[in-house]
Amino acid sequence: MAWQAPTARPVPAPPRTSLTTRLGWAALAGALIWSYRGTAADVTALLGPEGLARMGAYVRRLFPPDLSAPLLREVAASAAETFAISFLGTLLAVLIALGLTFFASANLAFSGLLFELERPAVRAARLLIYGSARGLLNLLRTIPEIVWAIIFVFMVGLGPFPGALALGVHTGGVLGKLFAEVLENVDPQPIEALQGTGAGRLQVVAYGVLPQALPHFLSYTLYRWEVNIRVAAIMGFVGAGGLGQRIHLAISLFLEQQLLTLILAIYVLVTAVDALSAFLRRRLL
């Protein structure tokens, strides 16, 4: 930053930074240098005259975008596929998350107010269910979408369907964890009040927990949909349909002008979904 400290009056000295903070910054600087060497990063080559010339030449080859009618029709069909992958994938993810999340949130699975009077053996069984649900969510979440896509292509063949399944399974893990965090952070007072009236556990969940949690569920779901439209656009790299398949092809065959059209299509699609999601967020929340 080229910002100059104000010189008119001396600024009071900032509070002294602790040793651990300074060590932390030093460690960060060291890690960055280590990464710069390890990744063979070369800013001078990238931004030197040669690198810039090479990139400029590549960018020039992208123009003008290929806007011929047959290509546009095909791109529109692929874009529709990408949208469908993201939409169905997110929907499937919500179903998976809702199925697992109630078992994966500690306050609804085994601990706290609702289970105070439980016998130890029953409690241990509940803990086991909780642990399995958490473990399953972790597994779904850890395997990247693209690896899931390869697995599902292996199972059901090429096309957008395995892409939607892959997105759904991975995002299901993500949403399940996020939902569980929401459930664990709800205000406990309505739960206590309901329990005091003799409500059963299902009733407590339905009337004390869900009304607090649903807006957050919805908000996270919309957020993940925005993420998923971007991921759906690359599913085609492993044969799972949508725009990615054409991008992969255009890049491999050096069809740069088609590539620009496809990138523009992604831009339009992503921007449209972002706008739609923002609109729904305002209307529904």
Added chain:
Amino acid sequence: MLPSTPSPAAAPSPRSRPSGFAVAFGLLFGLTTAASWWAARVDLATLFSREALGNALAFLAGGFPPALSPAFLRLLFRPALETVQISLLGTAIALLLGFPLGILATASLAHAGPLHELDLAGRPLRRALRFLPYALARALLSLFRSVPELVWALLFVRAVGLGPFPGVLAIGVAYGGILGKVYSEIFEAVDPRPLEALHGTGASRWRVFWYGMVPQAFPHLVSYTLYRWECAIRASAVLGFVGAGGIGQQIEISMRMFNFPEVVTLIVVLFLMVAGTDALSLRLRRRVL
């Protein structure tokens, strides 16, 4: 974009007939689901066919026991480190791109709100001059984050050749777009009173930013950047699929050779790395927040 008009008049009886919006929403939702079902060529019969389940079982069974030979583990070490390095340097570049663009893209600093009321009243040209960099920064950030990392990676592979460096650049650009947008949102959400107070003393916009905004925003900036670093670990693992280094490249190779024991080992390693990063980032975030 239509401004959403909260209609308090309609709120009191939630059990009354569904609003026009709710009906339209429900219809559109159903239609979109049906159309997507068709466009994605959903085929549940195949998914639950004996053949597909057999394939899945073969995959699972083929993955055990995972490959744990010392030779393979040694081979794995370098790409795993590379993934960490790509994520670190990529996030640093994203920060360098996102921070200045995020400042430019903050409406309350650029052209709107109390800092500008008096200054810009009746001066359309000056208003336009302040609005222009704001709009440009927004458009640039939106371009950066709308093109997926993987596509950026492919472009950079063409520009600088195979290896981890294009992966770094891809994460830098794509995450720069995300960080810039989120930074601008954080800046816009700070308590405006200190800003107005500083402005009232005659402080320039830079000083208002530095002494009024940054101290309030700093913990959130750090926290969000750390969160993005976690995402970058995952992303850099995927970038290897297009030849941009890291552990993803190993996963791709082992997948293509149908060597499922290796794939299982690689996924476990990735899991450990992601979990480790999450834990570290959580500790750091607790410190700053």
